[in-house]
Amino acid sequence: MIKTQTACCWGICWMFLMTLSSPALAAGEVVVTAGLECNAVTPLHAKRAEWREYGVINKDLKKDLWVSCPLDRIEASTYSDRHFSSALSVFNIDSSASSTATISCYLKEVLGAKRVSGTNIVVDVKAGEQTTLGVCDLEPKSWASSYIFVCKLPAGSGISSLMTESHLPGESNSLLAQQLAASGTACTR
Numbered sequence: 001m002i003k004t005q006t007a008c009c010w011g012i013c014w015m016f017l018m019t020l021s022s023p024a025l026a027a028g029e030v031v032v033t034a035g036l037e038c039n040a041v042t043p044l045h046a047k048r049a050e051w052r053e054y055g056v057i058n059k060d061l062k063k064d065l066w067v068s069c070p071l072d073r074i075e076a077s078t079y080s081d082r083h084f085s086s087a088l089s090v091f092n093i094d095s096s097a098s099s100t101a102t103i104s105c106y107l108k109e110v111l112g113a114k115r116v117s118g119t120n121i122v123v124d125v126k127a128g129e130q131t132t133l134g135v136c137d138l139e140p141k142s143w144a145s146s147y148i149f150v151c152k153l154p155a156g157s158g159i160s161s162l163m164t165e166s167h168l169p170g171e172s173n174s175l176l177a178q179q180l181a182a183s184g185t186a187c188t189r
Contacts, residue, residue, distance in 0.1 A: 030176045031072050035089070035159035038069040041150070057093065057158030069149040069159065073140075074166045085176045085187070087134035087163040088149055092125040094156035099127040101157040106150045107135045116141045121188050125157060136177040136187030137170060 035055030040046035048060035049067065058065035071086050092101040102124050109117040121133045151159060163176055171177040177187050 030163050030165045030179065031074075033072065033162045033164075035069070035161055037162060038067040038149075038151075038159050041066040041068050052158075055091070055158050055160035056153075058153040058155055061155045063155075065153045067151050067153060067159065069151065069162055071147040071149065071162060071164045073145070073147055073164060075140075075143050081169060082140070082166045083169045083174070084138045084140055084147065085134070085136040085165045085167065085171075085174045086147060086149070087132050087176060087180060087185075088151075088159055089130055089132050089161045089163075090123065090125055090151075090153075090157060090159055091130040092127055092157045094127045096127060099156070101125045101127075101154045103133075103154065103157055104152045105133055107138075108148050108150060109138070109141060109145050110148065111142050111145050116145065119188055127156075130160065132180060132183065132185045134176070134180040134185055134187045135189070136174055136180070137167075137189060139169070 036051050038056045040049045045066050048058055048063060048065040050057050050059040056067055069088065073084055075082065086107060088105065090103045092099065094101065102122060104120065104122045107119045108115050119135050121135065123131055123133055125131050149162070165174055165176040167174045171187060180187055
């Protein structure tokens with residue numbers, strides 16, 4: 001009886017591993033996290049930030065708020081050929097109809113105590129609107145690399161969500177890149 005259960009267990013494990021390595025499932029899941037995960041870069045900046053149920057916002061009417069947003073990255077193994085795509089949703093709740101917020105974000109790859117790469121994205125967001133910024137199909141420099149968005153938020157602007165995905169190389173293998181394209185957002189590389 002023990003041999004039968006062991007064989008069955010190994011059979012299920014083998015089927016599970018084959019499913020994970022299937023190319024059809026490689027462009028699997030986009031992890032979406034609330035903008036509440038973002039932190040002010042200094043205690044002085046924290047005084048300008050307000051964390052609301054829909055994200056972090058710059059409540060200061062005169063000064064910019066700098067925030068750092070850690071991103072989840074799933075690494076299948078130290079030998080995997082996985083690329084990384086990420087996006088964030090930004091908004092402008094300023095009530096004046098002519099207001100446009102220029103939001104700057106830098107996606108940084110960090111390894112140990114060193115920044116190993118970075119990508120800059122700048123977008124203008126009209127009052128009362130939201131948009132998405134995306135960086136797609138990056139090849140991590142190391143299996144141990146982590147990623148963060150560092151963003152400059154003008155008055156009345158904020159971040160509502162963070163999105164990440166590990167996938168096989170190529171934007172065609174990225175569910176996030178496909179979702180961004182369908183919504184009219186171009187991926188930055």
